[in-house]
Amino acid sequence: MTERSDLLVSIVETIADYREADLDPPSTEHVDRWIRQFDEDVQVPVLREMDHVLKQTYFSRSETSRFLERVFKTKKLVGDDPCAFFGGVCFLDIQGGGASQQEMLELFNQLLRNNCGLELSDCGDDPHAFVYMDDAIFTGNRVRRDLEEWIANEAPANANVHVVVIATHEGSYYHRNKVYEAAKAA
Known part of the structure; x- marks a missing residue:
């Protein structure tokens, strides 16, 4: 096999479970079509970097499930x-x-079902807390917009909100502070 072929296979293996509930499984043909948008002389270097980045940052369903299990058991x-x-x-x-939020909620629903006999839809009739889940917060703009709209239109006067994410970038703290300001103003 060539380096290019090896990289195509490696990328597909890394993201094998990407949105498996609503997309066809990734294929080397699909990744090959994607990489062909770049000039031929940079395709292998881009594939190398993509392979490296995905191996460092891609959250597989099993890794995400293990993270959610830890959240489920966090005594604090x-x-x-x-x-x-x-x-x-x-x-x-x-x-x-x-x-990503719906995928995280689907995985957490399975966890609740297996451990508590509950479904997400059974929870929170008279909530003591609200949970916003997502895979990652980078700039924080997505969670900020989502929560500001929820606070303005749907949130009760007093709401305890827990934001649960696998990863966050320090740049997101600006938007976290903006959400706090929106909550105080509501």
């Missing part, structure tokens, strides 16, 4: 009874763009 958040805590949580499904 849930106390001694995760099922009681999450049974009283309203899970926000308000993401204005992308599908």
